[in-house]
Amino acid sequence: MxxxxxxxxxxxxxxxxxxxxxxxxxxxxxxxxxxxxxxxxxxxxxxxxxxxxxxxxxxxxxxxxxxxxxxxxxxxxxxxxxxxxxxxxxxxxxxxxxxxxxxxxxxxxxxxxxxxxxxxxxxxxxxxxxxxxxxxxxPSYSLDWFRLINPAGFLVELLANRSAAARSLSPLARFLDRWARRRASGPELRWSSVPIRSDISHTGFLTDSEIDDEVLYELIPRFTASFSLHPRWSQEGLRRILKDAAEKKKYGRMTRRMVTMRDGTPVGAFIYHGDPGRIGHVLQVLATPGHAGSVVDHLIGHAAESGLVALQGRTQPALLDAMLTRRCAFTHRCSTVVHSRNPALLKPFLTGDAFFNGLAGEAWTRLIGDDWNKRREFSRTGKAFRTSSG
CATH class of the missing domain: 3.40.630.30 (Gcn5-related N-acetyltransferase (GNAT))
Structure with missing residues (x-):
């Protein structure tokens, strides 16, 4: 049996x-x-x-x-x-x-x-x-969101998934996208692209800057503490999560940025993977109450300035209102589910007052986004001398 x-x-x-x-x-x-x-x-x-x-x-x-x-x-x-x-x-x-x-x-x-x-x-x-x-x-934890940035580049990226030869169209795509994004400049956001100078991220009193994991160790507990139900990671546990999250070869380089006010007060942070010309995968968006929209603006603006063709990520209830007004599209790919023998523990999830998905989930693991297929390493003479895994 x-x-x-x-x-x-x-x-x-x-x-x-x-x-x-x-x-x-x-x-x-x-x-x-x-x-x-x-x-x-x-x-x-x-x-x-x-x-x-x-x-x-x-x-x-x-x-x-x-x-x-x-x-x-x-x-x-x-x-x-x-x-x-x-x-x-x-x-x-x-x-x-x-x-x-x-x-x-x-x-x-x-x-x-x-x-x-x-x-x-x-x-x-x-x-x-x-x-x-x-x-x-x-449902409010189970949606995937998508924001188009460079329409022509996005089309090339889709075609390249079927045939690598499609990347030869990249120079033409970049030309068309510069034209499209110049036309998108102005106060009204468009579904098709993001303004060429990423004006949506320059709010005047907020700025974003690159940070390392040491800063994130301090910021993440601060931003998640506003939820009634939130993780209480050990420092060693959080270090391990961020270390693993950085190693996603299929998704590209990991970007970590903090959003601050003029006086340096942090109001949010975002983490995403992506390389120029590719689709970015957002692992986490963190924001203090009242600043979710500005943090999302800076995320989209930075991705646009970095040459990404689109962004995709997982929703959290606290971010939905901000994303609905920023030309993000939503779809359902898989579900977030919860079970408890104590009904009182379900309430924070039903009201959106629980911090879950992303770093508090399994999306950070290398099982999602890393490349485990075998690859051959070549010597300078071009002959394979050993097989390794990535």
């Missing part, structure tokens, strides 16, 4: 192979770098709770065919410490042969010792399983 049991270090290579087959759709064995990362993420994290365990699904013959990761997230509700757990990487190989395996893994996760169970990337199938187990989908 199949069994579900906690993940151990000896199981990690099998889980890595499962991730390689089910998530990455690769037939080759998982690279050792993926195994090492899964070990550090699910078994060695600084804020790991020894009672909140990832689970594997084991067939009678001993093969691992299912997995559900659990990331511990210490939280605080109006000063009261709570234990939360984020469900990550629910996957089953051969679902048709054992259609209840995923539901059994999720049920085991939800029956854990945590006060609150959360999911940030639930697919339609997983969403349905959460609902059947009395989980609640949070």
């Amino acid at each position: 199949s069994e579900i049991r906690p993940l151990t270090a000896a199981d990690v290579p099998a889980v890595a192979d499962l991730f390689q087959r089910v998530i990455l759709k690769q037939t080759a064995p998982a690279p050792h770098t993926l195994s090492d990362y899964l070990m550090s993420l699910f078994l060695e994290a600084p804020d790991q709770d020894p009672e909140i365990r990832s689970q594997i699904y084991v067939k009678p013959g001993g093969s691992v065919t299912g997995f559900m990761g659990a990331l511990a997230l210490p939280m605080s509700l109006n000063g009261t410490p709570l234990r939360a757990a984020i469900g990550s990487c629910l996957m089953v190989d051969g679902h048709a042969d054992d259609p209840v395996a995923g539901a059994r893994l999720l049920r085991t996760f939800l029956s854990g010792p945590q006060d609150i169970s959360l999911g940030e990337t639930a697919s339609d199938i997983t969403d349905s399983m959460w609902r059947k187990l009395r989980g609640i989908v949070l």
Whole structure:
């Protein structure tokens, strides 16, 4: 009979192979770098709770065919410490042969010792399983937003995903975008592009500047404390999150910027990945009450000045009003879900007074946005001398 049991270090290579087959759709064995990362993420994290365990699904013959990761997230509700757990990487190989395996893994996760169970990337199938187990989908946390900056460059980027030869059109796209963005200058925002000088970010009394992780360590707790329910990361845990977040090869370079008033008082910050000519992926937008719109303006303005063709990210209720008036489009790709045996703990999520998604989720992990496929490194003579993983 199949069994579900906690993940151990000896199981990690099998889980890595499962991730390689089910998530990455690769037939080759998982690279050792993926195994090492899964070990550090699910078994060695600084804020790991020894009672909140990832689970594997084991067939009678001993093969691992299912997995559900659990990331511990210490939280605080109006000063009261709570234990939360984020469900990550629910996957089953051969679902048709054992259609209840995923539901059994999720049920085991939800029956854990945590006060609150959360999911940030639930697919339609997983969403349905959460609902059947009395989980609640949070619509205002479940939208992805999109802001177009350079329309011609965006079209080239889409075509380049099908054929690299499309990038030869980039010079023409840049010319067309400069023309389009000059026409967009003025007080009225356009859906099609952003003004050439990013006027929307120059509000006169606010400015943004590059910062490092040391500054972020101080800012993040300050900005999240305004929510009644928010993470209470250890400093070591937050350091690990930001370190991992920086390593997303598919998304490009990570930008960290702080928005301040004239006197230097911080009112917000934003973190996004992206390179010129590419689509930027926003990991987090932080703002003090009343400044969300200005922080979003500076985010869009900086991305435009940096040559990105568009921005995309995940919503939070506190940012929705600001984004609705800044020509952001919204779509639903996956759901944010919550479950608790204590109904009182659900209220902050239902009212939008809980800080979740992004850094308080699983989007920061290298499992999203990093490149685990094998690549060959070449010597100066052009001959491959070893194979490594990225």
